Amino acid sequence: MTQAIAIKNWHVHYGKTEVLQDISLEIPEKKITALIGSSGCGKTTLLKSINRLTEEEPTAATQGEILLKGTSIQSLPLEILRRRIGLVFQTPTPFPFSIKKNMEYGIRYHEKLTAKEESLLIEETLKMAGLYEEVKDRMNLSAVRLSGGQQQRLCIARSLTLNPDVLLLDEPCSSLDPKSTAVIEDTLKKLSKKVSIVIVTHNMAQAKRIADYTAFISNGVLVEVQETEALFREPKQEETRCYLEGLIG
Numbered sequence: 001m002t003q004a005i006a007i008k009n010w011h012v013h014y015g016k017t018e019v020l021q022d023i024s025l026e027i028p029e030k031k032i033t034a035l036i037g038s039s040g041c042g043k044t045t046l047l048k049s050i051n052r053l054t055e056e057e058p059t060a061a062t063q064g065e066i067l068l069k070g071t072s073i074q075s076l077p078l079e080i081l082r083r084r085i086g087l088v089f090q091t092p093t094p095f096p097f098s099i100k101k102n103m104e105y106g107i108r109y110h111e112k113l114t115a116k117e118e119s120l121l122i123e124e125t126l127k128m129a130g131l132y133e134e135v136k137d138r139m140n141l142s143a144v145r146l147s148g149g150q151q152q153r154l155c156i157a158r159s160l161t162l163n164p165d166v167l168l169l170d171e172p173c174s175s176l177d178p179k180s181t182a183v184i185e186d187t188l189k190k191l192s193k194k195v196s197i198v199i200v201t202h203n204m205a206q207a208k209r210i211a212d213y214t215a216f217i218s219n220g221v222l223v224e225v226q227e228t229e230a231l232f233r234e235p236k237q238e239e240t241r242c243y244l245e246g247l248i249g
């Protein structure tokens with residue numbers, strides 16, 4: 001199986017506290033990998049490490065290596081890295097402009113496309129994010145007027161305009177109702193045929209529903225990673241079993 005990302009012996013300290021310890025994890029290409037674990041265990045820190053946001057924290061120190069398709073992320077210019085690895089946050093973050101402008105923003109910053117190419121790309125990525133039919137007749141509407149779920153799909157579509165290899169999502173459904181959550185999950189399942197996805201989730205049922213692989217982190221340590229179905233059916237580690245049974249966390 002090809003790896004999109006390889007994390008090797010990765011450590012993160014914030015000040016004197018080590019919040020990730022010696023993490024080695026491979027993220028398979030064009031699959032969904034879920035990161036689960038108790039609050040504060042380091043899931044977001046690991047996710048943010050992958051596009052080098054962690055190192056921007058003033059007190060952070062990192063050690064180890066992260067490879068994107070075999071190339072060290074440290075060796076890539078940040079602009080290229082962040083193009084190839086998109087990040088979608090917990091709460092939707094559309095710009096306070098029209099839907100159309102939200103979509104044009106990244107494209108115009110990075111590319112010189114003709115008007116026709118640009119509108120085709122916008123249509124294609126809105127379709128990939130499962131939003132096109134809902135917005136195609138109101139592209140000039142302010143993005144903040146969309147529902148939370150639509151805003152989140154707009155943020156996903158916006159990331160896709162840059163044709164990323166990897167999409168990182170940090171609890172993308174935590175502010176959404178079950179119906180919008182189901183739409184996003186369906187969107188991510190379809191997207192994973194084209195893009196490698198890493199999702200942080202508190203919701204174990206969500207990991208079960210959509211993730212091909214699930215990694216369980218506890219106190220900054222990667223306890224185990226397995227195919228999702230196997231991890232939930234027969235965790236190898238006692239600590240994982242206790243977490244899944246709700247005995248810890």
Ligand SMILES: Nc1ncnc2c1ncn2[C@@H]1O[C@H](COP(=O)(O)OP(=O)(O)OP(=O)(O)O)[C@@H](O)[C@H]1O
Nearest residue numbers: 014019037038039040041042043044045046057059
């Ligand atoms: N910028 C920072 N400076 C100092 N400590 C931080 C910083 N960001 C996170 N931490 C600490 O690092 C640890 C891991 O945090 P992180 O956000 O990665 O955990 P998490 O598993 O994603 O938690 P949650 O599920 O609650 O979002 C926590 O103890 C947190 O308080």
